[in-house]
Every structure is written in C-alpha cells, then in structure tokens.
Amino acid sequence: MFEALTERLTGVFDRLTGRGALSEADVEAALREVRVALLEADVALPVVKDFIAKVKLDAVGDSVVKSVKPGQQVIKIVHDALVEMLGGDGAPEGLRIAGEPPNIIMMAGLQGSGKTTTSAKIALRLTKQDKRRVLMASLDTRRPAAMEQLTTLGKQIGVDVLPIGAGQSPAEIAKRAMSSARLSGHDVLILDTAGRTTLDDEMMDEAAEIAKIAKPQEILLVGDSLTGQDAVETAKRFHARLPLTGLVLTRADGDGRGGAALSMRAVTGLPIKFLGVSERPDGLEPFDAKRVAGRILGQGDIVGLVEKAVEQVDRDEAEKLAKKMAKGRFDFDDMEKQLAQVLQIGGLKGVMGMLPGAQKIKQQVSDAQLNDKQIHRQIAIIRSMTKAERQKPDLLNGRRRARVAKGAGVEVVEVNRLLKMHRNMADMAKAMGKGKMPFGMPGMGGIWRPRPQPRSAETARRRSFFTGINCAFGPSRPTRHAAGASRRRQKKLRVQRRSTKCR
Secondary structure, X not given: OOHHHHHHHHHHHHHHHOOOOOOHHHHHHHHHHHHHHHHHOOOOHHHHHHHHHHHXXXXXXXXXXXXXXXXXXXXXXXXXXXXXXXXXXXXXXXXXXXXXXXXXXXXXXXXXXXXXXXXXXXXXXXXXXXXXXXXXXXXXXXXXXXXXXXXXXXXXXXXXEOOOOXXXXXXXXXXXXXXHHHHHOOOEEEEEOOOXXXXXXXXXXXXXXXXXXXOOOEEEEEEEHHHOHHHHHHHHHHHHHOOOOEEEEEOHHHOOOOHHHHHHHHHHOOOEEEEEXXXXXXXXXXXXXXXXXXXXXXXOOHHHHHHHHHHHOOHHHHHHHHHHHHOOOOOHHHHHHHHHHHHHOOHHHHHHHOOOOHHHHHHHHHHOOOOHHHHHXXXXXXXXXXXXXXXXXXXXXXXXXXXXXXXXXXXXXXXXXXXXXXHHHHHHHHHHXXXXXXXXXXXXXXXXXXXXXXXXXXXXXXXXXXXXXXXXXXXXXXXXXXXXXXXXXXXXXXXHHHHHHXX
C-alpha cells in the first residue's frame, strides 16, 4: 500500500535534502509536487487542500529556511501532518471489548468489501492474542452460501459459529446469537450483516434495526481500498445512518495508491482500526498512524517487521538454530527454514516495504530478480535433495546437481547459485561462531572476510618483482595442484596461472 505515493514523495524529498539551503520558492515548488502526488494517489481534493495549507503554514518560514538542515525540517513537518491526518500520534485505538460479556461487534459494508473474511480475521486475532472466546453469526440471508462461508471459515480458525436456522430474519438471528453467546459464556459476539452492491434505504434500515436490537460496542465499516473515492462516499453515507465506531480497509496489499485510507479518516473522523493485507486468516494488521506515515515517506516500519517476526518465528526453533550456528554448522535444512520464515512474514516485498530507504534500492532488487517466486524455487531445489545431500552439501557433484535440477524443474545454474548462497551463509555462521560480526546480505556478496594486513613498501616491491618474472617466464616449478600430472597438463596450468596474475 502507498507504493506509488511513497515513490513520488521520496523523489521530492531527496531533491530537498540534497541542497544546503532552501528558499521559499524551493519549498513551495516541493509542496506543489506533494499536492500532485496526493491527487494521483486518489486522495480527496478537500483533504489535499487542507493538508497542503497546513504544511505550507509551517514549512514556509525563517525557522525552516534558515535552519541547519532545512530539507530534513520540511520532511518532519510533512511527517507530522500525515500522522495527524491519519489519526494522531497516540497509541492505536483497539477494539472495545472490555465491558460485560458478550461484547458485540457489528460488521457493516457493501457486498464484496470483505466483511465475512474480516469477521473471521478479527475473531482469530481476538482468540490468539487476547485469549477471548468468540462466537460468529451470519445475518446475511440474501447472498447465496454466505452463512456456509462463515461456517467454513470458523472451522478453519477454530472459532465457534452460530448454527444456521432456516427461515429466520436477520433481526431474529441477531436475537438468537445474543442469547446463545450469553448462555455459552462467550466473551465476544461478531455479527456479520448483509451487504448490497449499491447503497439503498432497505439495506440501511435493516442495519439500523440490528444495531438497535444488539446495541453493539463496536460498529465497524469494512471498505475496499481499491474503490478509491467511492469508499469515501460509502463511509459518509453509512456514518449518516449508523453510529460507526471505526473503519477496516481490506485488500490494502493490492492498492498501490492508498488514497482511500487518507481520505476516509480525514472525511469521517473515524479511526482506522485494521488493514487487511492478505487473504490469509492472519492477514490483518492494526493501523498505527506513525508507522503508516513512516512507510509513506520511505522511512520503513522496523517495529512492525519485528512484531511480524515474533508472531511467525518459533522461539524454540530459533534457539536451536542459534546454538547450531554458534558451533559453525549450517546445512540445507536450516536454510529451508530460513527461507520459509521470510515467506511467512510477508515475503521479500513485504520485508523490503518495512525497511528504511527500501525505495532507493527497489530498482536494484528488481534487476537482480529477487522475488518470492525465486524463494519458492530455492525451496523446491532443497526438497529435491536427499537427506544426506542436505546435511553434507559437498556430496553434490555434477551428476547429483543435474538430478536435483531435474527434480525441481530448474536449470543447473540455479542449483549452483543456491550452493554459492549456502556457502556464503555457512561462512557467515562460522564467523559468528568465532565471535566475528559478519556484514551484508548472505548470497549477495556481503559476507565477512578477514581484513587484509597492510604491506610494507619492501614487501610490495618484492612481490611485484617476482610477479613480473612469473608473468614473463611462468612459474619455475609446477604448482602443488599439478603434482603427478603430465607435462602437457603442467604447461597448461602454467599458462593459466601466468594469464591470471598478469591481468
């Protein structure tokens, strides 16, 4: 999300920070580009006007133009304005589930916006992280198989679902769900209401009746990020008829603009509680204004990356791997686990999006063809190896590599590339085991190497002299690798060595 906006704003601010001093004209020109970038990101025009007016008031002044680092000052002002527009710098507002059980959460929105899937995601989050007993109930009597879909999702995530009752109205189902949740001791009840392809009075009346009966602590409007300005209009219409308490934006991973998030929060004043970032049951992120503003400006989200890693990585497995690497051991089984964990926390694209300055190396990553497909191919290569080959990569000779490549459906060159990547990671593990800190990314040439000792002038002179002799006449005796070889082979090695040293 916000990929296009981040790319544009990063380019604007790079030009600002590259200058030693700024004039008011420079700041105004940059703000004009920011305005265009926000409009291209599908942010509502009134929101853009208010945002630019606020930033301009703070950015055009002696305190900025005459400061030591005026470019950084402008970036900070834009960052603070984004944080305020997205919800303020306070802690993210959680769900209101602290009252007397059952606490009721009502889901509202248009058909196809993702209400049913989001209901399951929230239920899973409440079950795993907050340790609450959750009951879900579908009130959608119009969409075919809507109730069956929620029942299937409930079985997948291990959450109770109200049994389907034929011939009941949405209001009757709501009353039965409330009674069942109270009798069975559930902490939270999630009501998944029906939607329409367009807004109409019948739909609004039905939602208002359910809200009057259930008196929910939370009424969440689920909006599709890809709808852009239509999502803003939908939020305004729903907010006029229902006492909404928050917003949930789905399909945020497929929206490169992000205008819906910026506009809906500013127009309605309602907090954005969650972002749907994938179709998986755990693909739901709490919305934090500070972190999102940091992502928009290319500053990354290290805290979010760490939280994802903590959620996905098995602590016991991580400790076993750490002990193994401390002894300098790292085989292909360990490498497969590391690659799988990268996919679990969002893949290369998700990880890169949370790293500071990732936009600047985006083209390099694209040129290197680093993507999740490559990780899947690497895992397939490892799984095509035998158990002995995984534990002892030295066994992989030419014939075995060809067999592994055929089993994984790749070329031999990809097997060789993976072996080189593993060798670098193994060297890094050995260096860490000896207490030496590696640097760089394994597999991309960034592995620890001992620092070369400085040569004295005399040593350098001698080496250059003997190197010159070898270049002219070749080595005086065969190398140790050529011991026992034929004279023709020895001559070939001398030629190769001479050509290598004289480059």
